[in-house]
Amino acid sequence: MFSFFPSPSLAVGYLLACLLLAATPGAxxxxxxxxxxxGGRAQGFAAQAGANAGLVVHTIAAxxxxxxxxxxxxxxxxxxKIAGAVYLLWLAYA
Structure with a gap:
């Protein structure tokens, strides 16, 4: 019989891996x-908001x-790819 939910031990392992990856600092x-x-707290929050907006767009596209x-x-x-390159060039010259 096919079960959608994984076994409890697999779910706990996956949850622990997700928490570890989420807590690990990256780029x-x-x-x-x-x-x-x-630049201060405002610029830090602005950078975070921009990164989160990109994640939301990528998630919706997926x-x-x-x-x-x-x-x-x-x-x-x-x-x-070409559209992305054109956008990056526009950002560089804007």
Whole structure:
């Protein structure tokens, strides 16, 4: 019989791994810390808000199937890459 929920031991192991990964500082934490130390609390919170906004957009895109589309279509992936490069250039010159 197929069960959607994992065994209790597997669920506990997964939960512990998630907590450990969430508590581990990464590159984003280094960005938040540097912005806070150089520009104050407001800039640190602004950097965090920007990173969180990016996570929300990525999560919504994945939920809508954009990840599957990009994995299946080389042309769609190329278009997104070019659009991203153009956006980064616009940010550099704006």
């Amino acid at each position: 984003d934490m280094a960005l938040f810390l540097s912005r806070t130390l150089s 939920a809508l199937g954009l990840s599957a589309l990009l994995a299946a279509s080389a042309d769609a992936y190329e278009i997104v």
